[in-house]
Amino acid sequence: MIDLLLGTIASTIAIDQSDKDLISRLFREKKYGKGEYFLAEGEVCRQVGFIISGVVQYYINHDGEEKTYGFGKEMDFVCNNESFIPQKPSRQAIQALEDCTLFVISYNDLQLFYAEIRNGERFGRLVIEQVFVQTLRGLNSFYTDSPEIRYEKFIKEYPELVQRIPQYYIASYVGVKPQSLSRIRKRNTQRD
Template identity: 50%
Template sequence: MNADYVLLTQTIRHWIAVRQEEESIITSLFEPRHIPANDFFLQAGDVCRYVGFVTKGLLRYYILDDGIEHTYDFSPEQHFTCNYESFLTKTPSTRFIQAIEDTSLLIISYDNLQLLYDRLREGQKFGRLVAEELFVGMLQKLTSFYKETAEERYDTLLRSFPDLQERVPQYVIASYVGIKPQSLSRIRAQRAGKQY
């Protein structure tokens, strides 16, 4: 089995047991896709038709508000990516999902995802557990935005994505934290023990 599919199967096994004979079902339902840096997995106005699994690279999620980008999440390696609101309702997305780096994914369509749920012995359980994890993560991010200071949100980001600072432009991190790039520079300088 191709290394990308091995990674996908290992990740699915994080949630459910996968029998050896079920591995071929997984490989038959996902297909590879490559997105060059700065290109899009999804643009606002388009319907999200796939769930992707990132095998290499990094994606960011953002919305546009009066021409200003507001980053609200990331999908690095071994994470799934999708605008589930658009995917499940088949309505146009209000969000963008953009590759920050050259990104390789394995993608699955809505119909094939339903087949995955049906054909894997624990497929329905897999779908439920992933949905629960996404829901909890969304609530945590929402709570964080209203209850945490910028410094606390920055710390949470670094705990969640330890190598992000080296991979993402500072303005994107500042947007995620909800502050201006200059304020992020000040926080980073204070952390480094420097006078600002």
């Protein structure tokens, strides 16, 4: 399974066998059961994960209601950079929606990755840039797109998740109640 992680890294930066050996030592496999937290609200995010199997949701608790703002699936990196980079408590949570297997690396080991892997810092920068652009895209969509358009974008971005996760998480992500999502889905079906 480490080959998936190594392949993802190698698709971005050149790594040799000694790099692969170090990466294999720095990342460790960790399993999360459905409902368990990769990061709970109020905790400091002390690791970055790479999803081998499973799905996680990113959410924030707003007045006692979970507001889902993103998902992570196979081959995605998982982290709350707002907490991880400054090592400050998180206002968000990252929770497993399915049983998950990840390769995780601690904050300190990631610093070693950056220092020891040729172009390691470049890899980190490129991953953070992808997360940043995705976050901005989601924020812009939330303020400018209708729930129907947000649902259509969800289907395009996460087609494999439509049947894998409960509809109320999708409704939260789209910014509507589950009943409204049912109406949106029905209208989409009638158009097709």
